[in-house]
Amino acid sequence: MSTFKLSKSEQKSRDPGIQSGDLVLVRLPNGDVKSVKVEKNMTVVIGKFGSFYANELIGQPYGLTYEIEDKRLKYLPPRTLEEVEDTDATNELINDGEFVQPLTVDEIQALKRSGVHASDIIKKQIEQHANYSLKTEYSKDKYKKRKEAKYSKIFSTIEPTLFNVCEYWFQKDQNRLRDLRIDALSQVLNLANIRPGGRYLAVDDASGIVVAGILERMGGQGKVITICHTDSPPAYPVLEQLNFPSSVTDILISLNWATAEEDYTPILPPSDIPDDQVKSERQKYRLNKRKAILDLLNNTREELFSGEFEGLVISSEYDPYSIIERLSPYLAGSASIVVHSPFNQIVVDLQAKLRNLPQYLCPTVTETWLRRYQVLPGRTHPMMAMSGSGGFILHAIQM
Numbered sequence: 001m002s003t004f005k006l007s008k009s010e011q012k013s014r015d016p017g018i019q020s021g022d023l024v025l026v027r028l029p030n031g032d033v034k035s036v037k038v039e040k041n042m043t044v045v046i047g048k049f050g051s052f053y054a055n056e057l058i059g060q061p062y063g064l065t066y067e068i069e070d071k072r073l074k075y076l077p078p079r080t081l082e083e084v085e086d087t088d089a090t091n092e093l094i095n096d097g098e099f100v101q102p103l104t105v106d107e108i109q110a111l112k113r114s115g116v117h118a119s120d121i122i123k124k125q126i127e128q129h130a131n132y133s134l135k136t137e138y139s140k141d142k143y144k145k146r147k148e149a150k151y152s153k154i155f156s157t158i159e160p161t162l163f164n165v166c167e168y169w170f171q172k173d174q175n176r177l178r179d180l181r182i183d184a185l186s187q188v189l190n191l192a193n194i195r196p197g198g199r200y201l202a203v204d205d206a207s208g209i210v211v212a213g214i215l216e217r218m219g220g221q222g223k224v225i226t227i228c229h230t231d232s233p234p235a236y237p238v239l240e241q242l243n244f245p246s247s248v249t250d251i252l253i254s255l256n257w258a259t260a261e262e263d264y265t266p267i268l269p270p271s272d273i274p275d276d277q278v279k280s281e282r283q284k285y286r287l288n289k290r291k292a293i294l295d296l297l298n299n300t301r302e303e304l305f306s307g308e309f310e311g312l313v314i315s316s317e318y319d320p321y322s323i324i325e326r327l328s329p330y331l332a333g334s335a336s337i338v339v340h341s342p343f344n345q346i347v348v349d350l351q352a353k354l355r356n357l358p359q360y361l362c363p364t365v366t367e368t369w370l371r372r373y374q375v376l377p378g379r380t381h382p383m384m385a386m387s388g389s390g391g392f393i394l395h396a397i398q399m
Contacts, residue, residue, distance in 0.1 A: 017061045018157065022243045024057065025158040025168055030149040033158065033168050035241065043071070050153045062159035067152070076154065103128050108151075118151040138379070162216045165241045166209055174387070177238075178206040178315055179342035181390030184368045189213050191395040192311040192338045196221040199309045201330065203227050203323055206315040208236020210340075211252065214313065215239070220247045225304055226254045227327070253300045260326070262305060266297060308332040315340040320350050320394075328359075331398050339394040347394040354396050363396040 018024055020040040027033050028049055036044050038054045045051040049068070056066075056073040066073040103125055111121050125147060126132055135143065148154075158164050166182040174181075180188075188210065194200065194217040204210040204226055214224055228234040233254045258264055307330040314320050320339045331337070337360070341347050347365050354363040368390045372383040 017059055018057050019243075020054075020058055023160070023241050025160060025164060025241075026155045027158055029152045029154050033171065035168065046155060049155065057157070060157070062157050065154060065156040067154050069153075112151070118148070118153065121151050122147040160242050162213055162242065165212070165238060168241070169207065169209065169238055170387075176207045177209050178317075178340070179389060179391040180206050180209055180315060180340055181368070181370060181387060183370045184340065184390035184393060185209060185213050187366070187368055187393055188313060188315075188338050188340055189217055191393065192313050192336045194218065194311070198222045198311070200224050201227065201304075201309050201312045201327055203312075203314045203316045203318075203327075204234075204236070205317050206238075206340075208234070208239040210313055210315050211236055212239045212242055212244075215244060215248055215252060216242070218248075218251065220251060222251055223303065224252045225300065225309075226252065227260055227323075228254060228256055231256060253296075253303070255297075255300055255304060257326075259297060259301060260304060264301075266294065304330060309335060311336040311338070313338050313340075320346065321353050324350075324354075328398060333399065335398045337394075337396045337398060340391050341394075342389070342391045344392045347392045350394055354394075359399050361397040361399055363394060366393050366395070367391075368393070 018038055020038060022038050023035055024038050025033055025035055026046060028046065034046055036046060038044060038057055040055060040058060042054045043051050044054050044057070050071075052066075052068050052071050052073055065076045065078070067076055068074075108121060108125075111124070122144065126144075132140065132143070158168075162185075163182055166177070166180075166185055169177055170181055192200070192214075194214050196217070196219050198218065199222055200214060202211055202214060202224060205228075211224065211226055218224070226234060239249070259266070309331050312324070312327055312331060312335065314323055314337075316323060320341070324337060324339075328337070339347060339350060344365070344367070351363045351365050354360040370390060371386055374381055374383055
C-alpha cells in the first residue's frame with residue numbers, strides 16, 4: 001500500500017483551476033467533447049455553439065456549467081435528475097408527417113437572430129408541435145434534450161484527469177492510442193507496479209498515454225526514461241492535455257534507439273572552444289546550448305546504463321520481443337515487464353517465446369472487458385454500442 005501523500009499546499013498548487021495556457025476539455029450540449037486552448041485576453045471559439053472571452057474561464061474551477069451570452073459566461077447551477085412518471089400514453093398513434101411542426105427553419109433562424117433565448121425557441125416548438133401531447137413522458141424528455149442540444153449555448157468544463165483525457169482521446173481516435181482503453185491502461189499501470197519514487201523504462205507509441213499514466217502515479221518522484229525512434233524528444237499530445245506542472249514532468253527524460261546503444265558515439269559539433277576564439281555573444285550562447293544538450297545526453301545514457309530499473313512498459317508498433325531483448329539487461333531482479341498491443345497474435349507469440357526462456361517468470365496474457373451503462377431513474381440499462389476491445393496485455397517478471 002502506497003504511503004505517498006500530498007500536503008495541502010502541494011495539492012493546492014496542483015489544482016489551481018483553469019490557468020492561462022491550459023488545454024481545457026469542454027462538453028457541448030450534444031454530448032461531444034472538444035479541446036480548447038485558454039489564453040489570457042483571447043477569444044475561445046467552440047464552433048456553432050458560439051465564442052467567449054477566455055478571461056471568463058481563467059481562475060475558475062473545473063466541473064462547472066456555463067451559458068454563453070454576448071461572449072460572456074453565465075454560471076448555471078447543476079441540474080438534478082428528475083424521475084419521469086410513466087403514463088398510459090403510447091407512440092403508436094403518432095404520425096410524423098410534413099406538417100407536424102409548423103415552425104419552419106427560416107422562422108427559427110429569425111428567432112435566433114432576434115436574440116430569443118434557446119429555451120423560448122424550444123417552448124415555442126413544443127407549443128406548436130401537433131403530436132407532442134401524444135408522446136410518452138420518455139419521448140417528451142428525449143425531444144426536449146434533442147432540441148437543447150441543437151439550440152442551447154451551454155457547455156461544461158471537464159477536469160483533465162487521466163480518466164477523462166484517456167476517454168476523450170479514445171473517442172476521438174482510438175488508433176492513436178493503439179486501442180488502449182482506460183480500463184486496460186489501469187491494468188497496465190497496476191501490473192507494472194508504478195509507484196512514487198520508482199525507476200521505469202517506457203516505450204510509448206500511443207501518443208503518450210502510457211507515459212502520462214506513469215507520471216500521474218509517480219507524482220514527480222523517481223525517474224522515467226522513454227525510448228523512441230526520433231532524434232528530438234517525442235511529441236506526446238496526451239501528456240500536454242493533462243496540464244501537468246513542471247514538477248511532475250521533470251522526472252521524464254528520453255533517448256532514441258541509437259543513443260541507447262552502449263557503443264554509440266554522439267556526432268555533434270565541438271562545444272569546447274577557447275574563449276579567445278569566441279567572436280560574439282550569439283556564438284557563446286550557441287556553444288553553451290550545445291554543451292547543455294551534450295551533457296543531458298551523456299547523463300541520460302549513464303542513467304540508463306546504470307540499470308536497476310523496476311519495470312518496463314511497452315506499447316509500440318515494433319516487435320516487443322526485440323525491445324525486451326534490448327532493454328531487459330537494464331532491469332533489476334523481479335522487475336515487471338508489461339506489453340500492450342491491439343492485436344492478440346502479437347502478445348501470444350511473445351508469450352510463447354518468453355516461456356522458453358528461464359529468466360522470465362509466468363508470462364500471462366489477459367484482455368480487459370468493459371460495458372457501459374446508462375444510469376437514469378427508471379431507465380438504467382446497458383448501452384447499445386460499446387467498444388470491441390481495449391487491447392491485449394502480457395505481463396511477466398524478470399528473474
